Amino acid sequence: MSTSPAGPPPADGLLSAARRNLRELAHGLSHASHPPTPLLAGAPKRWQRLSPYVVVLALAASFIPITINVLTTRYDVPGGVAGALAVGQAAPLLMLAHRPLQAWWIIFPSDILGALVLLAQPAGKLDIWPWPPPVIVAYMFVLLAIGLRETRRTVVCVWLLTGAAGLVLHRVDPERSNGSALLVFMLGAVMLVIGAAVRERGEAQRRLAEQETISEAERAQRTLLEERTRIARELHDVVAHHMSVITVQADSAPYRIDGLSDEAREEFTSIAASARESLGEMRRLLSVLRSDGTEGERAPQPGLDRVQQLVEATVRAGLPAELSLAADLGEVPPAVDVSAYRIVQEALANVIRHAPGARTRVSITAGAGHLTVLVVNSPAEQARSPLETTGTGHGLVGMRERVRLTGGTLDTGPLPDGGFRVAARLPLPPAKAPSAQQTSEES
Structure with missing residues (x-):
């Protein structure tokens, strides 16, 4: 007796899972996981909210001229080409405060293009390739900003692409490559881990603050309900006294007032019965309010x-x-x-x-x-x-x-x-x- 297969072949399942993971990775690299709000936008003080802009402005203002100077003096790159590379590699640092992933998409290709441009220049004994020193330092700031803002999947993708690019450039010219690709790969892991740790700690503190806010609101509501219950227990004695007076007056009215008609006597009897029923309902309500067994509160208020x-x-x-x-x-x-x-x-x-x-x-x-x-x-x-x-x-x-x-x-x-x-x-x-x-x- 032949049996039909229980499901698709395992290879198809692996391919589907691989395609799905690749789509998720591509989406994580192409779409930022946070809205374009500046870093520290929720800080209480104005100077704290402005500090990220001051930092990125100082980074861009520092690395653009430094990159131009290093490329022209150490690598003999023409001034126009050096200026274009410096703008592509350092100017996007201004975006780190609110769009670090988009800044990486500009800086990362610019760094690769700069490494290819340096291949056309004569190699010096002290030259560092494929990543010059300004590129290494600026790229660490980019990775730190990505670690602070993006999800773990996006952080891992950026790190792997950085290592893959360094490996490919090393294979292009192994003799000229002198370890900067491996250095960026290792330092990048450290910066991404630091940024991710700080981000996750901040999220944990935010969730804790939200939970404390919810707990405080629940505590205030519980306090309010407890006080209302306590007041209701105390006012029971007051209302019960008036209802008891109504019952006594309705019961004694036929004996105190002469010449009452049968209709009036029935009316007083109905009033007394309603008052007694109301007293019974109030006693049942009070037993619910005193379900905690506080017998001492039955004393007159x-x-x-x-x-x-x-x-x-x-x-x-x-x-x-x-x-x-x-x-x-x-x-x-x-x-x-x-x-x-x-x-x-x-x-x-x-x-x-x-x-x-x-x-x-x-x-x-x-x-x-x-x-x-x-x-x-x-x-x-x-x-x-x-x-x-x-x-x-x-x-x-x-x-x-x-x-x-x-x-x-x-x-x-x-x-x-x-x-x-x-x-x-x-x-x-x-x-x-x-x-x-x-x-x-x-x-």
Whole structure:
């Protein structure tokens, strides 16, 4: 029983792979792997961005006259031919800052043409052929620039073509060839390796910086979500209190109000049932928010009535702080009450962590429909290192979220003397107008 071949002959596969690799190599040599942006274009300082242009301008201005002088004095090349060769071999150095591969395509054929021109001149005892000294030095700069900008495949191709050209010229006149072809081949490998190593290190640093930026953004988002969850847990108590009041009032209304119709009694019963259902939903939501098992947060949330205790505890901890609390703040909504306490708490904690020993002043006043919370600290009086040099950002993020939740404004920042200021304005409900009965009684 005969079997059909499983695939094409191996020779065809090798030829296809060779053709494909040759196409890739040709594409790498004919197309730069980077946009024509200058080297160090992303540097932060202007002199750093201009330095590549200064270097390539100095290289071109140096090698053009040096090449002309060497060709005319050492190799007896006519001045016009020497000038043309010098322009082809050194002028493209101006392109190294942004198009090194294109500069190589001009310099490399010009160097080969120069080697062929030198064959027509009488050989001197100290002449170096096929690559004169200016060509060797300038070509090293070209290879270094290619290593800094191009891919590994392109770098290897350039190196192999350089070695192949040197080998062919050596075979053309072995007696005149005195080792410069091998020298360029070996030094070129060193320059290409150095350039590639620097390029890959720069790419690794860039990728690391991008990853750090992404990680910082994710950390900030996580901090924001944690603070919002924490605020939601605290506000649960406030909302649950109001829902409980609604339930009690709806249940007791038929007993407190005489003469209610059956429709009204059913309406109060429906209101109480809806309130109980809402409370159950809130408890289930709270169990999700407290999935980390923080049972201690079920305690009633503190408010402005405990700010005095908070400041006294801070003073006992070693922070000189004073409190100015208005005697009559008026009606403060529960959400604003909790938020104001937490803002003072976070501000004092930040002072303890980042400016231990600094004199701190806490002021809470009410007026113009707003509750103003102000925490100002001076620079630390003693030269002590802070307890924390870096923070998670939870404090300021939590303050902003609380202020945004209540519809207020927050202003934070350093002071000219080195201290820090936290100022929050939280809205208060408008004052109730006196009723007509109260007005008549007063009159």
